[in-house]
Amino acid sequence: MTEHSRDILLGVNIDHVATLRQARGTRFPDPVQAAIEAEQAGADGITLHLREDRRHIQERDVEMLGGILQTRMNLEMAVTEEMLAIAERIRPRDCCLVPERREELTTEGGLDVAGQQARIREACARLAAAGVRVSLFIDAEPAQIEAAAAAGAPCIEIHTGHYADATGAGQELEYQRILAAVEAGVQAGLQVNAGHGLHYHNVQRIAAIPAVRELNIGHAIVARALFTGLQEAVREMKRLMIEARR
Numbered sequence: 001m002t003e004h005s006r007d008i009l010l011g012v013n014i015d016h017v018a019t020l021r022q023a024r025g026t027r028f029p030d031p032v033q034a035a036i037e038a039e040q041a042g043a044d045g046i047t048l049h050l051r052e053d054r055r056h057i058q059e060r061d062v063e064m065l066g067g068i069l070q071t072r073m074n075l076e077m078a079v080t081e082e083m084l085a086i087a088e089r090i091r092p093r094d095c096c097l098v099p100e101r102r103e104e105l106t107t108e109g110g111l112d113v114a115g116q117q118a119r120i121r122e123a124c125a126r127l128a129a130a131g132v133r134v135s136l137f138i139d140a141e142p143a144q145i146e147a148a149a150a151a152g153a154p155c156i157e158i159h160t161g162h163y164a165d166a167t168g169a170g171q172e173l174e175y176q177r178i179l180a181a182v183e184a185g186v187q188a189g190l191q192v193n194a195g196h197g198l199h200y201h202n203v204q205r206i207a208a209i210p211a212v213r214e215l216n217i218g219h220a221i222v223a224r225a226l227f228t229g230l231q232e233a234v235r236e237m238k239r240l241m242i243e244a245r246r
């Protein structure tokens, strides 16, 4: 039976604070400051994606945040030797393994766990040995959920980008896929999180799914922060999520 919980956690992704900094090669705005403000406004964790091309988050950000976060760091990264070594050194609380393509504007799909089972299983084992909890960022597909459980990951994050991009009947179809995937994840004994492309107008349907434990949201919160300030943007997102759960 599906686990029901009234609690839903918000991981605030601060990548795009760093995107703005990198656009001008300045020292500001600092994602470290953003993380502190997000925590003060009620974020339950801080998510950051150290991309291989370093287009936004830098190693310096990961290192500094490792020493000062009051909540949890969820480090998103590709499954490469370089990234695994960084995670083993910094030891974030959580590590979310994601697919990466240099040419993409943002993450386009989930990790193909089923297609590279041995490699992912080995990465999960290495991170677990370093005391890091692993999450696999996957599409809402039964084969991927089964493969994630078989790889030894305690947690999955369902890619909500297709739901966020779709409209009308297409969005309903994506939503039904997510619902089925959440149920399958729980049946497989996994913690089920979700994220990507969620914003103030589409978050409540996903937040209302009782077994979803955490949502990771970045772009919409950072964009809203330009007009309301980051703390208000975080508070409003969390308010919507909690309201949807009632």
Ligand SMILES: CC(=O)[C@@H](O)[C@H](O)COP(=O)(O)O
Pocket: 013, 015, 016, 048, 049, 076, 098, 105, 106, 107, 137, 195, 196, 218
């Ligand atoms: C894995 C995922 O869904 C994203 O949060 C990822 O961090 C997106 O990358 P960008 O922040 O570079 O768009």
Ligand SMILES: NCC(=O)COP(=O)(O)O
Pocket: 013, 047, 157, 194, 195, 196, 197, 198, 216, 217, 218, 219, 220
């Ligand atoms: N894993 C999803 C995430 O961290 C945030 O994605 P987005 O809200 O920036 O699309």
